[in-house]
Amino acid sequence: MATTFSKSNQVVIENFIHGEWVPSEGGQVEEVPNPATGEIIARVPISTKEDVDKAVQSAREAFQSWKKTPVPKRARIMFKYQQLLIENRDQLAEALTQENGKTKKDATGEVQRGIECVEFAAGAPSLMMGDVLPDIAEGIDSGMYRYPVGVVGGITPFNFPMMVPLWMFPLALVCGNTFVLKPSERTPILAKMLVELIHEAGLPKGVLNLVNGAHDVVNGLLEHEEVDAVSFVGSQPVAEYVYKTASQHGKRVQALAGAKNHSIVMPDCNLDKSVEGIINAAFGSAGERCMACSVVVAVGDVADSLAAKIKEAADQLNVGNGLEDETTLGPLIREAHREKVLRYIEAGEKENAALIRDGRVELREHDSGYFLGATIFDHVSKDMTIWKDEIFAPVLSIVRVDTLDEAIQTANESEFANGAVIYTSSGKAVQQFREEMDAGMLGVNVNVPAPMAFFPFSGNKKSFYGDLHANGKDGVNFYTKRKMLTQRWY
Numbered sequence: 001m002a003t004t005f006s007k008s009n010q011v012v013i014e015n016f017i018h019g020e021w022v023p024s025e026g027g028q029v030e031e032v033p034n035p036a037t038g039e040i041i042a043r044v045p046i047s048t049k050e051d052v053d054k055a056v057q058s059a060r061e062a063f064q065s066w067k068k069t070p071v072p073k074r075a076r077i078m079f080k081y082q083q084l085l086i087e088n089r090d091q092l093a094e095a096l097t098q099e100n101g102k103t104k105k106d107a108t109g110e111v112q113r114g115i116e117c118v119e120f121a122a123g124a125p126s127l128m129m130g131d132v133l134p135d136i137a138e139g140i141d142s143g144m145y146r147y148p149v150g151v152v153g154g155i156t157p158f159n160f161p162m163m164v165p166l167w168m169f170p171l172a173l174v175c176g177n178t179f180v181l182k183p184s185e186r187t188p189i190l191a192k193m194l195v196e197l198i199h200e201a202g203l204p205k206g207v208l209n210l211v212n213g214a215h216d217v218v219n220g221l222l223e224h225e226e227v228d229a230v231s232f233v234g235s236q237p238v239a240e241y242v243y244k245t246a247s248q249h250g251k252r253v254q255a256l257a258g259a260k261n262h263s264i265v266m267p268d269c270n271l272d273k274s275v276e277g278i279i280n281a282a283f284g285s286a287g288e289r290c291m292a293c294s295v296v297v298a299v300g301d302v303a304d305s306l307a308a309k310i311k312e313a314a315d316q317l318n319v320g321n322g323l324e325d326e327t328t329l330g331p332l333i334r335e336a337h338r339e340k341v342l343r344y345i346e347a348g349e350k351e352n353a354a355l356i357r358d359g360r361v362e363l364r365e366h367d368s369g370y371f372l373g374a375t376i377f378d379h380v381s382k383d384m385t386i387w388k389d390e391i392f393a394p395v396l397s398i399v400r401v402d403t404l405d406e407a408i409q410t411a412n413e414s415e416f417a418n419g420a421v422i423y424t425s426s427g428k429a430v431q432q433f434r435e436e437m438d439a440g441m442l443g444v445n446v447n448v449p450a451p452m453a454f455f456p457f458s459g460n461k462k463s464f465y466g467d468l469h470a471n472g473k474d475g476v477n478f479y480t481k482r483k484m485l486t487q488r489w490y
């Protein structure tokens, strides 16, 4: 893979329409800084609805032949693609750290999770199979066949610039759809690399188009008559807007949204392992994960020792540039985001939560980049803003309760329901947790229970808008329309 750089050593970002890299019609650009240094590493075009229209027309044209391309042939491109992603693993991980800030270890993990999505999509011949039942009545057979939906628009967030696009387009494409990808304008480099590599794997022109930009591109996709389905991943207000707008325009929509994930810690847990899990889930990827642990619910007398151990472990984290081996906590994505997070920390103080670790110390120690150290509030209650809102940063709240009933009730009072974890050695507690927790992705003694690509990414409540989730059989159902054929031959 040969990345193109400008004279000032920035990655050249253009749109990819009908098999060619082309500039946007609009001419507006936004700078893309490396969050660890502030250095400008690319300029992203803020494209227009005209650019979207060209990409959608290209996808519509390519759909005519792509939908007729035999499924095994479509799958073979994914086998080749998977191989190319593996060969470029290090380059992808490095670019990911540079544009998103997450540590090399987290970036390598993300690259792996992305490759697994392509592996899942390569199983298309089995995934696309229908169902047949002969003799539903005398001499009558019935069968269900799967067909692609058409042109799909995919809109993705900054926090997983490799994995989230790969949740979408490989599966959509092997199902016979064509695709227009709109990546986050804050992380356009990975999207460019992903598009380059799939064309190296032999994808025909027009099947996957890339339009960079912001709101106008999103609205262009949501309103376009020739777009049949929209996959969205991002924050809750935008997910709700995308879901409503695309539905009003008659499209099939799945919109994955924000989160506030609770980890319940029981007195009978393995305390050291639980703390290890919580530290990883709360501060990994600088807390910018939709499956991040943002609230710990300490049950009973475990609270004092748990809070002390979490603080002690957080003190050991190394804040710095994710490209350096010793770094365990990278920067936030942008200065504006960090400022918002700082306002949340001030709100926590005003609301009288106990600030037991103040990450603003590390902020002052690092003057380049958008760093913030691990921040921990104890004695947080459900009326506080820091408990209610998704902060999306290395800021952890500890809520203290007396019983498991209270812990589950606390977690279920959140408007979000993405993930939840319990740390315990009691099967009975796990059973109650599984029965009563609203969250769609549950974990027992594991830190981030994100499902593998062959299972659905199944958030509930305000963490998801739609019916069929991303990935797994849900993903196949989302990207296919079913036809029932009932037949009698005289």
Ligand code: NAD
Pocket (backbone or CB within 6 Å): 155, 156, 157, 158, 159, 160, 164, 182, 183, 184, 185, 213, 214, 215, 218, 219, 233, 234, 235, 236, 238, 239, 256, 257, 258, 259, 289, 290, 390, 392, 418, 457, 459, 463
């Ligand atoms: P975001 O909502 O700001 O942006 C997501 C996408 O929507 C981007 O492509 C952006 O350009 C576009 N967008 C932003 N504002 C828009 C607007 N007003 N109108 C139209 N389009 C708009 O999200 P983000 O900050 O990039 O990502 C972080 C969020 O994503 C967090 O809330 C996180 O929880 C969520 N997320 C959820 C999942 C999940 O599976 N549920 C996975 C990853 C991230």
